[in-house]
Amino acid sequence: MILELIHKERVERRAGEPKSAWSLALGIILRIVLYAGVIILEVFLFNRLYGKLEKYASGSSFSFLLLILFSIMIIESLFSGWKAKTILFDKNDRFILGTLPISSSDLIASKVSFIYIQQVISNFLLSVPLLITFAVLKEFGPRYYIFSILYPVVISLFGVGLSLVFSVVFEVFGRIVKKNDIVQFALACLGVTALCLIYQLILTLFLEALAGSTTSGILSPELVGHISRSTKFFVPVFYYCSMLVDNINFFPFTCLTLGFTLASIIVGVITSSVAYKRFACGEVEQATKVKKSKKALRVQFGIKHLMKKEFDLIFKDSTYIFSYTALLIMAPFFSFIVISSLNSIVYANIRILVTYFPDIISGLNMLMILLFSSAINASASLSISREGKSIQIVKYIPIKPEKQILAKATIPTILSSISLIVSVIALLVTSNIDLMTSVVSLIAGEAIIVFTNYVGIIFDMNDQRRDSRKLGWINTLLAFVAPILMFIVHFVFSMTGVYVWFSYLVEVVLSVALISPLFFNIGKQYNRYFEMMEIG
Amino acid sequence: MRKKTLIILLVIPFIIAILSFVSVAILDNTVLTDISDILWNYEEYEGFQISTTERYRLEATPVAGANVKLANGNELTWRVDKINESDPEFATVEDENGIFYLKALAEGECKVICSNVRGTKSKYFYAEIYKDGAIVLNTTPASSSESVTGNRCYGEYDIKYSNAAYGAETLKEKAKFTINVKVLGSDGDYYIAGKSDNISISNNKDVTINGANDESFITVRTLDDTHLSKTYNFSVIKDGINVYSYNDLLMCTNFSEKGEIVCMQTNLKSYEETFNGQGEYKANNTKLFGNRNSKGQYNFANELYKTETTYSHRFIDQYNKEMGTNYSTDILVAVRAQKNIYGNGFTINAHNLCAPKELATIGKPKLDSADLFRGPLAYVTIGNVSTDSLVKAFGQDNVGLYLDADGIVVDDLKFSNLSNQSNVSNFFYSGSVVDVNAKNVTIKNSILSNGRTVVRAFSSDGLLIDNCNLMNAGEFILKVGSNKFVGSNLTKKANVEIGSSSLSGTVSDIFGTTDRIETDVVPADQYFNEILMGGNLDSQSAHVAHQSLLSLQNALDNKTYEDGEFDSRITIADTNFANSGIFSIAFDSMYNGPYLYSGMPSQIGDVLKVLNGFTVPRGIGGTSMPVKLTLNGNSKFYDWKKAANIDTSALVETNFDILAGAISQLDGLTVDDFFPLKKIIIDLAKKEGRIYKDSNGDEWLNSAFAWYGGGLNNSVLVNNANSVENVFSEKFDVDILKSNLVGDYLSSNANAILAKCVTFAIGFHPFSFITNGALSKGETPNIDGRPQIDDLTNNLNNRG
Numbered sequence A: 001m002i003l004e005l006i007h008k009e010r011v012e013r014r015a016g017e018p019k020s021a022w023s024l025a026l027g028i029i030l031r032i033v034l035y036a037g038v039i040i041l042e043v044f045l046f047n048r049l050y051g052k053l054e055k056y057a058s059g060s061s062f063s064f065l066l067l068i069l070f071s072i073m074i075i076e077s078l079f080s081g082w083k084a085k086t087i088l089f090d091k092n093d094r095f096i097l098g099t100l101p102i103s104s105s106d107l108i109a110s111k112v113s114f115i116y117i118q119q120v121i122s123n124f125l126l127s128v129p130l131l132i133t134f135a136v137l138k139e140f141g142p143r144y145y146i147f148s149i150l151y152p153v154v155i156s157l158f159g160v161g162l163s164l165v166f167s168v169v170f171e172v173f174g175r176i177v178k179k180n181d182i183v184q185f186a187l188a189c190l191g192v193t194a195l196c197l198i199y200q201l202i203l204t205l206f207l208e209a210l211a212g213s214t215t216s217g218i219l220s221p222e223l224v225g226h227i228s229r230s231t232k233f234f235v236p237v238f239y240y241c242s243m244l245v246d247n248i249n250f251f252p253f254t255c256l257t258l259g260f261t262l263a264s265i266i267v268g269v270i271t272s273s274v275a276y277k278r279f280a281c282g283e284v285e286q287a288t289k290v291k292k293s294k295k296a297l298r299v300q301f302g303i304k305h306l307m308k309k310e311f312d313l314i315f316k317d318s319t320y321i322f323s324y325t326a327l328l329i330m331a332p333f334f335s336f337i338v339i340s341s342l343n344s345i346v347y348a349n350i351r352i353l354v355t356y357f358p359d360i361i362s363g364l365n366m367l368m369i370l371l372f373s374s375a376i377n378a379s380a381s382l383s384i385s386r387e388g389k390s391i392q393i394v395k396y397i398p399i400k401p402e403k404q405i406l407a408k409a410t411i412p413t414i415l416s417s418i419s420l421i422v423s424v425i426a427l428l429v430t431s432n433i434d435l436m437t438s439v440v441s442l443i444a445g446e447a448i449i450v451f452t453n454y455v456g457i458i459f460d461m462n463d464q465r466r467d468s469r470k471l472g473w474i475n476t477l478l479a480f481v482a483p484i485l486m487f488i489v490h491f492v493f494s495m496t497g498v499y500v501w502f503s504y505l506v507e508v509v510l511s512v513a514l515i516s517p518l519f520f521n522i523g524k525q526y527n528r529y530f531e532m533m534e535i536g
Numbered sequence B: 001m002r003k004k005t006l007i008i009l010l011v012i013p014f015i016i017a018i019l020s021f022v023s024v025a026i027l028d029n030t031v032l033t034d035i036s037d038i039l040w041n042y043e044e045y046e047g048f049q050i051s052t053t054e055r056y057r058l059e060a061t062p063v064a065g066a067n068v069k070l071a072n073g074n075e076l077t078w079r080v081d082k083i084n085e086s087d088p089e090f091a092t093v094e095d096e097n098g099i100f101y102l103k104a105l106a107e108g109e110c111k112v113i114c115s116n117v118r119g120t121k122s123k124y125f126y127a128e129i130y131k132d133g134a135i136v137l138n139t140t141p142a143s144s145s146e147s148v149t150g151n152r153c154y155g156e157y158d159i160k161y162s163n164a165a166y167g168a169e170t171l172k173e174k175a176k177f178t179i180n181v182k183v184l185g186s187d188g189d190y191y192i193a194g195k196s197d198n199i200s201i202s203n204n205k206d207v208t209i210n211g212a213n214d215e216s217f218i219t220v221r222t223l224d225d226t227h228l229s230k231t232y233n234f235s236v237i238k239d240g241i242n243v244y245s246y247n248d249l250l251m252c253t254n255f256s257e258k259g260e261i262v263c264m265q266t267n268l269k270s271y272e273e274t275f276n277g278q279g280e281y282k283a284n285n286t287k288l289f290g291n292r293n294s295k296g297q298y299n300f301a302n303e304l305y306k307t308e309t310t311y312s313h314r315f316i317d318q319y320n321k322e323m324g325t326n327y328s329t330d331i332l333v334a335v336r337a338q339k340n341i342y343g344n345g346f347t348i349n350a351h352n353l354c355a356p357k358e359l360a361t362i363g364k365p366k367l368d369s370a371d372l373f374r375g376p377l378a379y380v381t382i383g384n385v386s387t388d389s390l391v392k393a394f395g396q397d398n399v400g401l402y403l404d405a406d407g408i409v410v411d412d413l414k415f416s417n418l419s420n421q422s423n424v425s426n427f428f429y430s431g432s433v434v435d436v437n438a439k440n441v442t443i444k445n446s447i448l449s450n451g452r453t454v455v456r457a458f459s460s461d462g463l464l465i466d467n468c469n470l471m472n473a474g475e476f477i478l479k480v481g482s483n484k485f486v487g488s489n490l491t492k493k494a495n496v497e498i499g500s501s502s503l504s505g506t507v508s509d510i511f512g513t514t515d516r517i518e519t520d521v522v523p524a525d526q527y528f529n530e531i532l533m534g535g536n537l538d539s540q541s542a543h544v545a546h547q548s549l550l551s552l553q554n555a556l557d558n559k560t561y562e563d564g565e566f567d568s569r570i571t572i573a574d575t576n577f578a579n580s581g582i583f584s585i586a587f588d589s590m591y592n593g594p595y596l597y598s599g600m601p602s603q604i605g606d607v608l609k610v611l612n613g614f615t616v617p618r619g620i621g622g623t624s625m626p627v628k629l630t631l632n633g634n635s636k637f638y639d640w641k642k643a644a645n646i647d648t649s650a651l652v653e654t655n656f657d658i659l660a661g662a663i664s665q666l667d668g669l670t671v672d673d674f675f676p677l678k679k680i681i682i683d684l685a686k687k688e689g690r691i692y693k694d695s696n697g698d699e700w701l702n703s704a705f706a707w708y709g710g711g712l713n714n715s716v717l718v719n720n721a722n723s724v725e726n727v728f729s730e731k732f733d734v735d736i737l738k739s740n741l742v743g744d745y746l747s748s749n750a751n752a753i754l755a756k757c758v759t760f761a762i763g764f765h766p767f768s769f770i771t772n773g774a775l776s777k778g779e780t781p782n783i784d785g786r787p788q789i790d791d792l793t794n795n796l797n798n799r800g
Helices: A001-012 A021-056 A058-090 A091-096 A103-137 A140-179 A181-211 A221-233 A236-243 A249-288 A304-314 A320-348 A351-356 A359-381 A388-396 A401-429 A435-463 A472-495 A500-514 A520-530 B003-020 B248-254 B314-323 B507-513 B521-531 B537-555 B594-598 B601-606 B656-663 B677-687 B734-744 B749-762 B789-799
Strands: B038-039 B045-049 B057-058 B060-063 B076-082 B091-096 B099-104 B108-116 B120-130 B134-140 B153-161 B172-173 B176-184 B190-195 B199-200 B206-209 B213-222 B228-242 B261-264 B268-270 B285-287 B303-306 B330-338 B347-349 B378-382 B391-394 B401-402 B409-410 B414-416 B432-435 B441-443 B447-451 B452-456 B464-466 B469-471 B478-481 B493-498 B499-505 B568-573 B576-578 B585-587 B627-633 B637-638 B640-644 B652-654 B700-709 B716-719 B732-734 B766-772
Touching: A001 B734, A021 A058, A021 A103, A021 A181, A058 A103, A058 A140, A058 A236, A058 A249, A058 A472, A103 A140, A103 A249, A140 A181, A140 A236, A140 A249, A181 A320, A181 B003, A181 B213, A249 B637, A304 A320, A304 A401, A320 A359, A320 A401, A320 A435, A320 B003, A359 A401, A359 A435, A359 A472, A359 A500, A359 B003, A401 A435, A401 A520, A435 A500, A472 A500, A500 B537, A520 B452, B045 B134, B045 B176, B076 B099, B091 B108, B099 B120, B120 B134, B134 B213, B153 B206, B176 B213, B190 B199, B199 B213, B213 B716, B228 B248, B228 B507, B248 B261, B261 B499, B378 B749, B391 B749, B401 B414, B401 B627, B414 B432, B432 B447, B441 B656, B447 B452, B447 B789, B452 B469, B452 B499, B452 B568, B478 B568, B478 B627, B493 B507, B493 B521, B493 B537, B499 B507, B507 B521, B507 B537, B507 B594, B521 B537, B521 B594, B521 B749, B537 B594, B537 B734, B576 B732, B585 B627, B652 B749, B677 B700, B677 B732, B677 B734, B677 B766, B734 B749
Parallel strands: B045 B120, B153 B228, B228 B261, B268 B285, B268 B347, B330 B401, B347 B414, B401 B432, B409 B441, B414 B447, B432 B452, B441 B464, B447 B469, B452 B478, B464 B568, B469 B576, B478 B585, B568 B627, B576 B637, B585 B700, B627 B716
Antiparallel strands: B038 B060, B057 B099, B076 B108, B091 B099, B108 B120, B134 B176, B153 B172, B176 B206, B190 B213, B199 B206, B213 B228, B303 B330, B378 B391, B391 B652, B493 B499, B640 B700, B700 B766, B732 B766
8 A cells, every 4th residue: 555655646746747758758868967967066076175175184075075965965854844745734635535544654654655765866866976986086995885875775764754854844834934925925035045145155166176276265274174073963974974984983883873863763753743633633623614804805907906916926926936036036146146156267267268359258247147037037927827727817807908918017027127127236336247238238138028028928828728839938948048149149249359339239139129029019919819818 | 937947047157167167287386395484482592501300391383384285304303503613512402202302511602403304494592501500681672593694783773653655754763672681590680791882771771772883792791799791792784774564664665765774673474474363473573564454455555666677568568559558567566675684584575465365276376356466577478468368478577575776785684475385386476586676786695485586687787696595486596687688680781591592681671670561571471471381391391491590580689799798797606596497597588589570470460360459569579688697606406396397388478278278179288289398308308317207207307507598698607616416417409499390299280380489489599408417327316405594504604
């Protein structure tokens, strides 16, 4: 029974994936390429760090290995905890399975097993390459390699316990937060900020490692010393890895590893079981309560109210908070991080190219600004799909389609534009870009935003027809193609010695050309596609 | 945003980084270095009572910079030296498992020395060994404990000023110092028993200097029946100013219109050498070089001395005019001296100013926009006149200590631009340690180290470098040359060979004028273009071409001096050279290739004119006046280096490798691929048995003298150095032109063309070299050897 339940979990996770063989194969290949890229990146970084760390003090590379493995374990557990929250506390799942003759212990065991298998696979992909790299650099014997391969199996047990605890925390927290949109939004911003900072750290480490320069900017001797002293708190990673390298204390470290792991599982299972039962019972009671509305709804038709509705859709929908709204706010910070890091390290390496083709850097900077802005905007540009099941109301309320579409497209346009303007100003003020680049980036960025929102909505409406060729992907594609096209123009003109103002002029002209469809009876097209939309 | 879109977005910067990075061959030029200081709590004079049972533990701490690799022999050791040869043994040092004890044996005075085992760094104090009582006298400010001469020099005056700035009002007051007298072995007091007339003493300790006297003294005596006495001898320098801080030094040098005589009374060192982790001074005789605020920023930009370069800056002027840019022709100077400097063994380390913010562990450091010292000025470039030139030949560098008045004497000073570095490439942007821009200058009893060039002496007639250690250079330790040069004489009649035919005419007939345009066809340009694009030649054709090009070079040369006439005569006596980046001593001469005349061969310009910032040099080359260098006495060369680590980019820097790598067609190209000077030197040295191969298979060369090639170089070396450790080779020529014509050392056609471009720029005369250290079979050279501090004191003692 447990195996069937595990299979059920796996099928449910894969429910949204394409069914055609070609799409499936492509998806698998891309996934393999992505995982391979991550492994190459981490091995490369660790290899470069190893050489530098050994210079500080021999043994510091081992401390850093422990730090990285421990961090992977914690991050894995956090992500697993989040997934576990969905798996364990899924209402629909409980309602379906609750009626079947399946014991709670089987249910929980299957879910825990599924989480464990996921963690083992992730750890195998992320941690084992590092352990093997370390072994190669230190020229360890075969025993080390065998235990390295067993590492995910053992550590994931600890991680599962941790994940179960995290899942309960997330569930409790989520229930509190769901009641308050502002708290959701604030948390999303904080979360994205933290991710930006971590991304900056990794990017800078990577760039410095690539440049072969000293990493003293990030890894000071004091920090290295501090980390070395803290490794004994990285349980059970410290004990497991130490037993690989320390023959004398092999047995005590093994016992400690198993002890911590067992303790983690016990705590995790108990916590999650208690929470599962409590929430399951709590939801049945809640389902019987009727929520009384607090105030009477007023029917309003003005464009102002339509725009307010769009605003609410974007800000109050938790899907958009974490994929659009928070990123909008973080876009200036994110652009600044990436462009200033690239300016300081990468561009220095191609400075000879820059000396003789100085516009390449401004082209690259413009590319980054446009990519971030357009990619973030693209996720909110499919405004019709955003309605979800309420699309019926959109179709049949007595409001002109142009008015509705205008409202739908204007809100993300305004929000994305503000984000773009702030990004450009931040970069200009900090002298990461010059004035011409900022002006052209603004014009080009606005053009892409306007196109993807006002013209892209037509693609979205087209996609609501069952028998039509799907065109929504054009929006996503354009988010990448348009900035790259601008960069190509810039690069070619720079290499051929064309005056830079001419390349900017061409880019502005291209931007205007992009939004030219708006000037050709766009209203008629809106009406036409609106009529053709199918619902139900 | 969908997850995939976000992931792609996050990965793009990594992809850009990977695509934009090229693998550039970085020269790993790391050497083992020495400790930079010895810290202890001893005063200049200490007393030790004789005891049959007790010994005195000797304690000191070696100091080394972070990330330096220390050579073997940097552990501390102690010894006792006699002050007079005839003295009996007053004390000995006993070593017990690395802990040293002083055993006081008999009454008398001796010198106790703490040094590293290698002998490259040492400190001393005088030990008064006594039985019943002794009187010792120390001074505040304390001595350096590192004086070579052993004679303390005070200036007549101390200066007072409200703020350190150029032209600020200063007040010269009579100099003062304090004597700290201890009567050991009794509770008795002392009195001033005698003194020289030029000083007055109050309160038995406060000394005021009233006038100059080379033989000043103070005698103190105990009041009790023991009548123990001690005499403190010192010199007072007329008009000398005592320097107790960095601002005092500035007020005597950069901020003084005519300069003041400097008498150092403190070390001025880098931040790390001055302060400990808690921000306290490590030693009471060490202050910071620089004015540092609470944010860690210095004010050097307002404290530097700037002056126009004395070397040719014609190309920079030309470039500025054509490009509408405003590149400066000024050099930056940390300390500009116009009067004598008496170092008293103190150290000035200008690291805070001269070092890049981020030093590298391998390869050249990357400059920060805040770094003031950014490498030498350009003499001529292909491309932008900046650190990003495609090809750059160098002019004058920035300077640590600029000697800018005739007759200056620098005595008993230790000056360095950087703290000790393992990565020699870190010196690349640090400037010349000393630049002599005057006549009849004397530098003696000093240690100069850690710069791109240690001593640069151009048109420095009468320079004497006596009893010094010159060490640790990124390129040459001593570079001598002339600021005087003449351009080609357009009306000079010349007979030249062009291929197998001859041509007679004036220089302008053969080469055109310097401002000729590309469409003006001249015979020389046609021939040069043929050579440039003609590929490798067989030996006979190469010989013909070689002769032709040399005859054309002779036409461009303009020797206006007589044989035996020199711009300057320089003497080096009893001086040690150690650890250069290229060679110890270089005789510079101006490059004078046809490319510098008017951009010939014109095909170079045709290709490069698409580049932003490219301008054709016109009339930039010239013929320098020669220099005569005489090497005397016990001068030695501790300059063994791995042959592979010789960095010729200090002669001609090229960034073709980075550009080529970025284009990825010529990936991995290094300067040695198209400027094979190093390879030729190594091969010739091997033939002469001058290369030592160690057990790891590394090849070592002791590189002594180099004459710049390209342009005409008639500088002369008179080598009277009598140290038995020197075994000099004959002067041998390295003819890059010859090897380029046949394609030796050039692995591809592209490299061959690039190599010819370089020779067309610098000229066709060969480089010349003299190496040191011929080896008989089985002999192991002293590769790790370095000059001893004792060498300098011994030289002085031997002179009496």
